[in-house]
Amino acid sequence: xxxxxxxxxxxxxxxxxxxxxxxxxxxxxxxxxxxxxxxxxxxxxxxxxxxxxxxxxxxxxxxxxxxxxxxxxxxxxxxxxxxxxxxxxxxxxxxxxxxxxxxxxxxxxxxxxxxxxxxxxxxxxxxxxxxxxxxxxxxxxxxxxxxxxxxxxxxxxxxxxxxxxxxxxxxxxxxxxxxxxxxxxxxxxxxxxxxxxxxxxxxxxxxxxxxxxxxxxxxxxxxxxxxxxxxxxxxxxxxxxxxxxxxxxxxxxxxxxxxxxxxxxxxxxxxxxxxxxxxxxxxxxxxxxxxxxxxxxxxxxxxxxxxxxxxxxxxxxxxxxxxxxxxxxxxxxxxxxxxxxxxxxxxxxxxxxxxxxxxxxxxxxxxxxxxxxxxxxxxxxxxxxxxxxxxxxxxxxxxxxxxxxxxxxxxxxxxxxxxxxxxxxxxxxxxxxxxxxxxxxxxxxxxxxxxxxxxxxxxxxxxxxxxx
Amino acid sequence: xxxxxxxxxxxxxxxxxxxxxxxxxxxxxxxxxxxxxxxxxxxxxxxxxxxxxxxxxxxxxxxxxxxxxxxxxxxxxxxxxxxxxxxxxxxxxxxxxxxxxxxxxxxxxxxxxxxxxxxxxxxxxxxxxxxxxxxxxxxxxxxxxxxxxxxxxxxxxxxxxxxxxxxxxxxxxxxxxxxxxxxxxxxxxxxxxxxxxxxxxxxxxxxxxxxxxxxxxxxxxxxxxxxxxxxxxxxxxxxxxxxxxxxxxxxxxxxxxxxxxxxxxxxxxxxxxxxxxxxxxxxxxxxxxxxxxxxxxxxxxxxxxxxxxxxxxxxxxxxxxxxxxxxxxxxxxxxxxxxxxxxxxxxxxxxxxxxxxxxxxxxxxxxxxxxxxxxxxxxxxxxxxxxxxxxxxxxxxxxxxxxxxxxxxxxxxxxxxxxxxxxxxxxxxxxxxxxxxxxxxxxxxxxxxxxxxxxxxxxxxxxxxxxx
Numbered sequence: 001x002x003x004x005x006x007x008x009x010x011x012x013x014x015x016x017x018x019x020x021x022x023x024x025x026x027x028x029x030x031x032x033x034x035x036x037x038x039x040x041x042x043x044x045x046x047x048x049x050x051x052x053x054x055x056x057x058x059x060x061x062x063x064x065x066x067x068x069x070x071x072x073x074x075x076x077x078x079x080x081x082x083x084x085x086x087x088x089x090x091x092x093x094x095x096x097x098x099x100x101x102x103x104x105x106x107x108x109x110x111x112x113x114x115x116x117x118x119x120x121x122x123x124x125x126x127x128x129x130x131x132x133x134x135x136x137x138x139x140x141x142x143x144x145x146x147x148x149x150x151x152x153x154x155x156x157x158x159x160x161x162x163x164x165x166x167x168x169x170x171x172x173x174x175x176x177x178x179x180x181x182x183x184x185x186x187x188x189x190x191x192x193x194x195x196x197x198x199x200x201x202x203x204x205x206x207x208x209x210x211x212x213x214x215x216x217x218x219x220x221x222x223x224x225x226x227x228x229x230x231x232x233x234x235x236x237x238x239x240x241x242x243x244x245x246x247x248x249x250x251x252x253x254x255x256x257x258x259x260x261x262x263x264x265x266x267x268x269x270x271x272x273x274x275x276x277x278x279x280x281x282x283x284x285x286x287x288x289x290x291x292x293x294x295x296x297x298x299x300x301x302x303x304x305x306x307x308x309x310x311x312x313x314x315x316x317x318x319x320x321x322x323x324x325x326x327x328x329x330x331x332x333x334x335x336x337x338x339x340x341x342x343x344x345x346x347x348x349x350x351x352x353x354x355x356x357x358x359x360x361x362x363x364x365x366x367x368x369x370x371x372x373x374x375x376x377x378x379x380x381x382x383x384x385x386x387x388x389x390x391x392x393x394x395x396x397x398x399x400x401x402x403x404x405x406x407x408x409x410x411x412x413x414x415x416x417x418x419x420x421x422x423x424x425x426x427x428x429x430x431x432x433x434x435x436x437x438x439x440x441x442x443x444x445x446x447x448x449x450x451x452x453x454x455x456x457x458x459x460x461x462x463x464x465x466x467x468x
Numbered sequence: 469x470x471x472x473x474x475x476x477x478x479x480x481x482x483x484x485x486x487x488x489x490x491x492x493x494x495x496x497x498x499x500x501x502x503x504x505x506x507x508x509x510x511x512x513x514x515x516x517x518x519x520x521x522x523x524x525x526x527x528x529x530x531x532x533x534x535x536x537x538x539x540x541x542x543x544x545x546x547x548x549x550x551x552x553x554x555x556x557x558x559x560x561x562x563x564x565x566x567x568x569x570x571x572x573x574x575x576x577x578x579x580x581x582x583x584x585x586x587x588x589x590x591x592x593x594x595x596x597x598x599x600x601x602x603x604x605x606x607x608x609x610x611x612x613x614x615x616x617x618x619x620x621x622x623x624x625x626x627x628x629x630x631x632x633x634x635x636x637x638x639x640x641x642x643x644x645x646x647x648x649x650x651x652x653x654x655x656x657x658x659x660x661x662x663x664x665x666x667x668x669x670x671x672x673x674x675x676x677x678x679x680x681x682x683x684x685x686x687x688x689x690x691x692x693x694x695x696x697x698x699x700x701x702x703x704x705x706x707x708x709x710x711x712x713x714x715x716x717x718x719x720x721x722x723x724x725x726x727x728x729x730x731x732x733x734x735x736x737x738x739x740x741x742x743x744x745x746x747x748x749x750x751x752x753x754x755x756x757x758x759x760x761x762x763x764x765x766x767x768x769x770x771x772x773x774x775x776x777x778x779x780x781x782x783x784x785x786x787x788x789x790x791x792x793x794x795x796x797x798x799x800x801x802x803x804x805x806x807x808x809x810x811x812x813x814x815x816x817x818x819x820x821x822x823x824x825x826x827x828x829x830x831x832x833x834x835x836x837x838x839x840x841x842x843x844x845x846x847x848x849x850x851x852x853x854x855x856x857x858x859x860x861x862x863x864x865x866x867x868x869x870x871x872x873x874x875x876x877x878x879x880x881x882x883x884x885x886x887x888x889x890x891x892x893x894x895x896x897x898x899x900x901x902x903x904x905x906x907x908x909x910x911x912x913x914x915x916x917x918x919x920x921x922x923x924x925x926x927x928x929x930x931x932x933x934x935x936x
Binding site for chain 1: 474554556575576593601620621622623625661680719740741750759763764769775777782787790793798801832838844848904907
């Protein structure tokens with residue numbers, strides 16, 4: 001495997017206002033402290049995602065269940081897998097589908113998918129979407145993967161209750177159980193309780209792995225394996241990057257380097273919007289996955305009542321967003337860093353034919369290749385940003401396969417916990433979403449939400465002066 | 469139609485640090501100046517998008533061509549429409565497909581689509597994507613819509629050259645021409661030249677309508693009409709909002725109100741990240757369309773060499789992103805405004821069955837409806853943000869149909885030009901992307917790029933000290 005970061009375009013004096021040699025050297029000391037903190041947290045058992053590449057038992061739950069599913073043939077064959085999940089439970093599976101399966105996987109026929117099932121992800125509660133999906137699914141051939149660590153996620157549980165009834169009406173109570181698999185905490189919560197009481201298969205999310213760090217648990221591995229992805233390669237790639245991100249020496253720690261560059265650019269230079277921009281269609285949903293990881297881990301109070309810290313992660317796609325967001329990156333406020341992802345070996349390329357030789361705006365393209373154009377545009381954009389004093393770096397991977405995708409995800413996860421230590425926040429919690437949840441419970445009439453109901457009633461009411 | 473904005477949650481003292489009465493009053497004067505500027509620009513002919521709702525001739529080009537395509541039956545029938553376009557040429561068609569056609573349109577069979585074609589959008593040059601699409605398209609039944617205002621967009625022209633050759637090899641030169649329709653400047657550029665020379669159908673993008681404002685030209689209308697969308701209703705909805713956004717009085721101008729609220733929050737209160745968060749799956753791609761509009765129009769220099777202005781637009785989706793981005797909105801830096809989009813009438817709702825009455829975390833959901841949950845979550849999130857002093861507003865529409873979507877798009881387009889006047893930038897240009905294009909031309913060997921080649925050669929080379 002090769003994953004590399006080139007951050008020449010982050011550094012002064014090449015980039016005026018970039019990171020200086022002195023800042024970088026002093027950040028190495030600061031990083032050693034952050035590293036020590038992360039090691040201590042890991043020893044204390046809070047960073048379970050770091051242990052996932054070695055967790056053969058957990059991986060075995062996935063491969064064992066997939067083997068059982070593959071043995072269902074004929075009238076019992078699974079052609080459509082549906083994930084019920086939200087947040088990390090949806091973003092991980094979606095990113096893996098887009099990056100590691102053929103483009104537009106669900107639009108392909110059975111042969112185009114090599115006999116593997118489609119993967120649908122229900123990540124919202126809009127009735128329009130769910131009704132439309134159920135209208136075209138054959139319950140006989142469907143398998144629903146219900147993912148909630150706590151077992152109490154309102155959106156996922158509402159979906160589950162609807163699906164469960166729909167299944168029972170069409171394939172009967174036992175048929176319904178056989179078409180459900182639950183992915184949840186090993187001990188706690190409603191889903192685990194249901195699994196035990198009713199004998200429904202349930203796979204584990206280790207207690208010390210939070211949703212946005214769960215892609216290498218059954219949350220991501222099960223949907224991926226059901227589509228035929230090589231999950232061992234995902235884990236191996238992650239393990240390799242973990243090794244390369246273990247040192248307390250910044251110069252020998254690739255995830256540390258990414259974290260320090262973003263943190264230093266923000267806190268020392270005001271660049272608090274962190275763009276991730278792969279030049280690769282298969283990686284287009286990786287940016288959304290990263291946005292959750294970075295936003296929910298780092299955006300919070302350091303001490304109760306402070307103004308809050310946390311960079312804003314911003315997803316983009318090259319070359320597409322050169323025609324959407326790059327104008328802002330190039331000439332807007334000096335508040336951004338841009339991280340490109342480059343794929344060195346794009347696979348089979350397509351030659352642009354030599355047509356319209358009489359039209360200069362087109363003729364120059366003839367004889368070049370499409371993947372070459374994509375790569376040239378990335379280099380041109382990085383160069384133009386540098387020329388305009390806009391700091392940027394490039395993460396390069398050899399190719400988009402399970403090994404490199406596993407590595408890339410571990411790189412960004414470890415960078416997140418290092419960044420948490422540098423910013424001085426706990427990357428593992430998300431206290432800010434509790435109030436909204438409690439207001440939802442209050443309005444929906446959950447019995448334990450009396451205090452939230454009182455607080456809700458004190459909010460300002462819509463003021464007719466402030467409407468248009 | 470009804471489109472309303474409630475901005476109670478933007479205003480002090482309800483929101484500590486919100487916009488004050490005095491600021492709002494004084495902004496009304498500033499808005500009157502901005503309005504005068506926009507009227508003058510319109511009179512000078514630079515804001516062509518404002519005239520599109522009345523342009524029957526242009527709409528007639530679309531309906532006439534669609535009629536001709538619908539008359540192709542049997543061996544000639546069009547089952548797959550493919551847009552070749554990037555930036556506004558892709559984002560508009562994608563947003564219209566997601567909002568106005570059934571969910572996952574391209575995964576439906578012919579009956580599920582009511583006999584209307586699929587719509588594929590090639591918005592990038594990754595060979596993986598194009599190869600996969602061509603492998604499953606039947607050229608006999610395909611129609612390619614090539615969209616480029618200038619006729620020289622490198623990505624789109626490269627796609628076009630590949631598709632043209634592919635078509636000629638499979639259906640012959642005349643068959644190829646019949647399966648191409650070009651959407652471009654009425655007079656200028658390579659595509660117009662090709663259309664004239666070879667007798668290929670071409671539809672107009674008026675010279676004074678730029679890509680990101682082009683959704684109501686054939687750029688958006690043609691793909692929409694080919695999928696069976698009521699384009700007259702789109703235009704009518706846009707016209708209605710245009711009327712409601714025409715007054716110089718801020719209190720009577722809905723697009724003006726949106727623009728002033730965002731601008732004032734940014735320039736007077738440092739809230740320079742502008743989130744757009746629809747609570748509606750059909751509107752999920754509207755945010756990407758808005759991001760281009762706001763970013764490319766407002767992110768630029770006011771005078772050459774200044775540091776650059778422009779808020780960063782940030783797309784989100786409710787309820788989904790409550791599990792991704794809302795933690796950052798709720799507790800991160802005080803640098804954001806959040807604009808929700810609410811849909812008042814969600815259409816047919818789905819009841820959550822009363823299952824698991826013995827499990828309190830689930831039982832409270834039973835008997836409620838899914839659309840109700842979505843709406844409650846939006847209100848709860850807005851309330852929680854307000855309670856935490858985070859300014860937010862809500863745009864409400866009655867339902868997601870062509871009339872309201874046309875209105876919503878006109879609202880955001882007009883808000884963009886008012887915001888341009890308030891920020892003091894020209895919303896119609898995008899000078900920042902030229903350098904990257906010129907570097908691309910230089911590397912690809914376009915003959916007129918000698919100066920860019922020299923500049924390219926002066927850029928810093930990768931420095932091995934700055935790699936990880």
